[in-house]
Amino acid sequence: MASKPDIRNLDQRQLIKFFENSGMRGYRADQTLRWLYFRRADNFDQMTDLAKDARTLLSTSFYIGKPAVRDKQTSEDGTCKFLFALEDGNAVESVLIPEKDHYTLCISTQVGCAMGCTFCMTAKTGLTRNLSRAEIIGQVIAAMDAAESRGGMRLSNIVLMGMGEPLANYKNVISAIDAITDSNWGLKFSTRRVTLSTAGLADRFDDLARDARIRLAVSLNAADNETRNRLMPVNKAFPLDRLIKACANYPLPARDKITFEYILIKGINDSEKDALQLAKLLRPVRAKINLIPLNQHPGSGFVRPEIKEIESFQSILTEKNYTAIIRRSKGADISAACGQLRGETKTLSHS
Ligand code: SAH
Numbered sequence: 001m002a003s004k005p006d007i008r009n010l011d012q013r014q015l016i017k018f019f020e021n022s023g024m025r026g027y028r029a030d031q032t033l034r035w036l037y038f039r040r041a042d043n044f045d046q047m048t049d050l051a052k053d054a055r056t057l058l059s060t061s062f063y064i065g066k067p068a069v070r071d072k073q074t075s076e077d078g079t080c081k082f083l084f085a086l087e088d089g090n091a092v093e094s095v096l097i098p099e100k101d102h103y104t105l106c107i108s109t110q111v112g113c114a115m116g117c118t119f120c121m122t123a124k125t126g127l128t129r130n131l132s133r134a135e136i137i138g139q140v141i142a143a144m145d146a147a148e149s150r151g152g153m154r155l156s157n158i159v160l161m162g163m164g165e166p167l168a169n170y171k172n173v174i175s176a177i178d179a180i181t182d183s184n185w186g187l188k189f190s191t192r193r194v195t196l197s198t199a200g201l202a203d204r205f206d207d208l209a210r211d212a213r214i215r216l217a218v219s220l221n222a223a224d225n226e227t228r229n230r231l232m233p234v235n236k237a238f239p240l241d242r243l244i245k246a247c248a249n250y251p252l253p254a255r256d257k258i259t260f261e262y263i264l265i266k267g268i269n270d271s272e273k274d275a276l277q278l279a280k281l282l283r284p285v286r287a288k289i290n291l292i293p294l295n296q297h298p299g300s301g302f303v304r305p306e307i308k309e310i311e312s313f314q315s316i317l318t319e320k321n322y323t324a325i326i327r328r329s330k331g332a333d334i335s336a337a338c339g340q341l342r343g344e345t346k347t348l349s350h351s
Helices: 012-021 027-038 052-061 133-150 166-181 202-211 225-231 240-249 272-281 307-319
Strands: 068-074 080-085 091-098 102-106 110-112 127-130 154-160 194-198 215-219 258-264 287-293 324-326
Touching (some): 012 027, 027 052, 080 133, 091 133, 102 133, 127 166, 133 166, 154 166, 166 194, 194 258, 202 240, 258 307, 272 307, 287 307
Parallel strands (some): 102 154, 154 194, 194 215, 258 287, 287 324
Antiparallel strands (some): 068 080, 091 102
C-alpha cells in the first residue's frame, strides 16, 4: 500500500494532469474530486458514475487513505479529542468542540512544532515533520463522520490551531484548505468559517492573502519585544513592528478583523501597563482580541492569573474600544485545551 501514493495528496491541477497523461479527458478529475471530497468516498468502486477504465486506472495508481483513530477521549464539556495514527507511526491530535449550534474542529498541521513557545506543551517535543495535504484533510473527514454519527449539530467551523505552525507547512496547508473550502467538488466549508492561527510568520502574510481567503488569527501574547522574545522565540525573527505592519497591510474583507490571541500569564503579561500597551500596539490594525487564561502545565513555571485580574485586563481593552473576549479553552480535563496537545500515544492511560 505504501508504494502507491494517497490520492488526496494530489491537488486538482495534478489530478487533471494525471488523467491527461494517461490519455483520458481532464474532466474525469472533477468527477473524481467530487467523490473524494464532497462524497467522502473511501474506495474507488463507489465512484459509480466514473467509467470502469478510469476507476481501474485510479485503483492501480493510488489508494484512498483514511486516518486511523487510535484513540478518542470525551471531556465533561462534550469536547472530543481524537488521536490519529499516521502511517509512519507518528500521531497527531484534533479536537472537536461543541458550540451552541455547531461543532468547531481544531486541526493539526505538523507533528510537533519548531516554534518553541515556552508556555506550550507541543513545543517541548520540537518538530518531527510536516503533515501532508492528505493527513490534514483526513482529520476533517474523520471528524465530519464522527459529528454526523452523533447526529444533531453540523461541523461547520475549522480552526488550524492544533499542533504545529501552519505557515511553516505552507504548501500543504494551502492545498488542504483548497479541498476543505472548494464549493464545487470540495468539503464546502465556508471560507469565513476557517481560521488559520499563526505564531507570527510575517513573511508569509502576503502569500496567504493571495492564496486563501480564510480568516487570520495571530498569537500575540505580549505587547513588547522583550516579553514576547521570552515567550515566543519566533519574535526574534519577526519582531513586533514587522508583525504589526504585516497585519495592518493584510487585506481584509469588509467588516472582518484579525483575531489576536493573548494568553494571560500571571506577572508576565497581565498588568494594566501591558493592557494599555496592547491597546496602543494594535491601533493600526482592524483587530479583535481573544484573551486566553493560561492552561498551566507542571514545570513551565507559568501561572494563570485570578479571574478578577483577567476581567480588569479585559475592561481596559473594552474602554479603549476593542472587542476583547475571554476564551476559556475547553477540554482541559482530557488535555485537549490550547497548548496541551502532544500526539503521543504513550501518555494515554485510560481504558
Ligand atoms: N502555531 C499556531 C497554532 C497553534 S497554537 C499559533 O501559534 O497560533 C494555538 C493557540 O494555543 C495559540 O494561540 C497559543 O498561543 C495557544 N496556547 C499555547 N499554549 C497555551 C497554553 N498553555 N495555554 C493557553 N493557550 C495556549
